[in-house]
Amino acid sequence: MTSQLEALRRELDRINEEILKWLNRRAEVVQEIGRLKLKQGINRFDPVREREMLDHLVRINTGPFDDQTIRALFKQIFAASLKLQQKQHEDALLV
């Protein structure tokens, strides 16, 4: 393998680690929001808020990923976060 390719792969590894870090940080904040909403008796899932977040991300998206791909990836991230929040809610009810 060329050293140029190796350098790019090392950069990719570093970027993967950044994405992992931010995904888990996002999950932590979603859990905090879940706890707060539970305490305040607010309905947890807010589809309007989710659409607003997607619209904002697409608005500031500069590529190379196209808007459709950004929407699709973030929908997966949102769904995974919501699942985590729901599990947390179930666990709270079981206590």
Add this chain to the structure above:
Amino acid sequence: MTSQLEALRRELDRINEEILKWLNRRAEVVQEIGRLKLKQGINRFDPVREREMLDHLVRINTGPFDDQTIRALFKQIFAASLKLQQKQHEDALLV
């Protein structure tokens, strides 16, 4: 809405923007790798490398997302990146 909830939502927006930034940075590096491999006549898709990246990410994952979710999300990110690289390859062949 409480100010505490508002603060958490602002934090979530900031994290979304970080994830967006790193996803697109990742796409750029994948495109650079694609160009380099094309020039060097190397086969583009490397399933071993993809498995190694996933294994590494799961090894350093500290949660709250579980390993299965991290694998699933990154598989989507890898697939989107590969699609972009393939499109770039097709475009190069059409020139």
